[in-house]
Amino acid sequence: MADQTSGKADQPSPIVPEDIGFRAQLAMMLRAFKASPLRNTILWLAAGALTVIVATSLGQIILNRWNRPFYDAIERRDLDAFFHQLLVFVAIAGGLLTLGVIQTWLNQMMKLKLREGLTRDLITEWMRPRRAFRLANAGAIGINPDQRMQEDAGHLTDLTTGLGFGLVQSSILLASFVGVLWSLSSGFVFHVGGHSFAIPGYMVWAAILYAGSASMISWLVGRPLIALNSDRYSREADLRFSMMRVNEHVDAISLAGGEADEKRRLETDLTSVLGAVRRIFTVQIYLEWVTDGYGWITLVAPILVASPVYFAGDISFGGLMMAVGAFNQVHSSLRWFINNIGAIADWRATLLRIAAFRRALVEADVLHDTEKRIEFVQNDDNRLTFDGLEVASTAGCTKFAEPRVEIAAGERVLVTGDPGAGKTLFFRALARLWPWGGGHVGTPAGETITFVPRTPYFPPGTLRAVLSYPQGEAGFVDAELKDALSKVGLERLEGSLDRDARWERELSEEEQRMLAFGRLSLHKPRWVIIDEALDTLDRVALKKVLSIFEDDLPDATVVNIGRAQRKGDFFSRELHLVKDKDGHCLKRVDFTPAAPKRRAPRKGVRRILARRTG
Secondary structure, three states: OOOHHHOOOOOOOOOOOOOOOHHHHHHHHHHHHHOOOOHHHHHHHHHHHHHHHHHHHHHHHHHHHHHHHHHHHHHHOOHHHHHHHHHHHHHHHHHHHHHHHHHHHHHHHHHHHHHHHHHHHHHHHHOOOOHHHHHHOOOHHHOOHHHHHHHHHHHHHHHHHHHHHHHHHHHHHHHHHHHHHHHHHOOOEEEEOOEEEEOOOHHHHHHHHHHHHHHHHHHHHHOOHHHHHHHHHHHHHHHHHHHHHHHHOHHHHHHHOOHHHHHHHHHHHHHHHHHHHHHHHHHHHHHHHHHHHHHHHHOOHHHHHHHHHHHOOOOOHHHHHHHHHHHHHHHHHHOHHHHOHHHHHHHHHHHHHHHHHHHHHHHHHHOOOOOOEOEEEEEOOOEEEEEEEEEEEOOEEEEEOOOEEEEEOOOEEEEEEOOOOOHHHHHHHHOOOOOEEEEEEEEEOOOOEEEEOOOOOOOOEEHHHHHHOOOOHHHOOHHHHHHHHHHOOOHHHHHHOOOEEOHHHHOOHHHHHHHHHHHHHHHOOOEEEEEOOOOOOOHHHHHHHHHHHHHOOOOOEEEEEOOOOOOOOOOOEEEEEEEEOOOOEOOOOOOOOOOOOOOOOOHHHHHHHHHHHO
16 A cells, blocks of 8 residues: 555554354344345245154154064064064155155255355445445454355354254154153053052153253363364464465565565464364363263163163063164254254354354444544535545544645646655545545535556456456457557557456556556546556656546546656646644544353363463
8 A cells, every 4th residue: 555654553443243142143143144035945945844854753753663563573583574564664764765865955955045145145245335445454353254254154054054954853853752752651660679660751751861961061061162163263264364465475475585484474373273273172082072971871771771661571672672762762862962062162153253254244334433424425516625624543634735625627636745644545535435534525426436546456357357347348349448458558468358367467566557547548437536556657657648648538537646746747736635643533442342241161161261372
């Protein structure tokens, strides 16, 4: 940017929305879902999935009932009944297999549509006018939006679909098999010391107690994963950003011989990531002891629970196996939380990142909401006017030396200022990217102002698309495109109009600026505001650019913000910007909400978190 000496001072205060509550996160994401055009499609998919899950649960009940005649046939050594039950099993298994395939298809379609809806929503919010710029200047939350919208959004939708389907299926199976298990264990009679007694729903209570204890211990052990996963994703993002930064500036790094220094920085970020992953692995090992331990006990737990009744002769072998199957279904449904504690922690951490990012997108519009803003009005007399304009920053305010300035149509005006005066900040304010300050800016009614930054932007694609941007490739014929290239000395590119390339890499910095001015000769704007792009051109290139304004844009108003004019009489007026450090300063704000009160972590968790922050 132009004002390197004041770049940091002119940055707005950071948005730090990471501590918003879980309910607030869910409420915001639900509002986004309700407004999504894919809402009905997702709801229909969910309804279909629910229907399949219910049908699968009924099939599981039928399969459980099949256990009794099958194992009774084995106990009686009845070969005919044995083969008959095998045929019944094939029919039941075939139906369940078909339902499983349909459920998998619905699961994948749900993931696809949820990701499409979430990513489109984030892109829409990000690409609202001037919002991406404000987010990029709002602190760490805006450093790598690409990862939030691509990787985090995809991960969140995958976890949401998988956990959601699993929870619904487990809940329906639980509701179905609790009744089955209750009826099976209602006749269980225990004989102790010559006394007989029955416990209504004995195996149901045993399954609840068994799974409940496992869930509680798993939650206590696995709860730190929420914070640890969130920390890991942040550190992964930092490493990715560092690698992207090195790749983007590889030429300058190589020329300066800075590979060793960059290697040290990358290794520091990598060490941070590995440390975060190591802390997650430590908790996962603790969790593995719990989940696998209960898993092994589960192999014999239902038989142990029902064995007193079986050995007392009050239930057949088939009845025992039916009760064991029902117990396993109830227990499997109850232990859904145990099996998914890691995924739930991961989902919670990812939701935190997405919700925090989406909130930052919205709050970027209200950044410094209590501060005064520059007012823009329209002038009917085709003039650009400035009345008491002040562009506020944390380092002071930028303004004209004169309180009122008028620029008439067709004028060529040079706006200068001392280093640190805030010339680029002033350019951003005119483009409505930086709204904070005071005074009025009057723009010509019905006119579109074209802004030319110091570093031009070229979209990926063909050279034709680059020259036509942002009107679309169909806006100009080949002859016009080639003429524009010729005027800025880039005739060598006339045969490359339909070649895809990263043109910011293929062209030198001066050629990029010349291509941007060649684009002006095509679009022929009537009002042009330039941010120091002319100052970097050599004499020959500058002459070509000025000839474009003289020949192709003779009536255009040109405002160049940059250094004082070296030679020539192209600019008829010169205005001066000054920095008033005692003027209207932008106050720092804090978007961090009050952190919710939390219970003090247990001793073991404190050790884990201490290692995390160490």
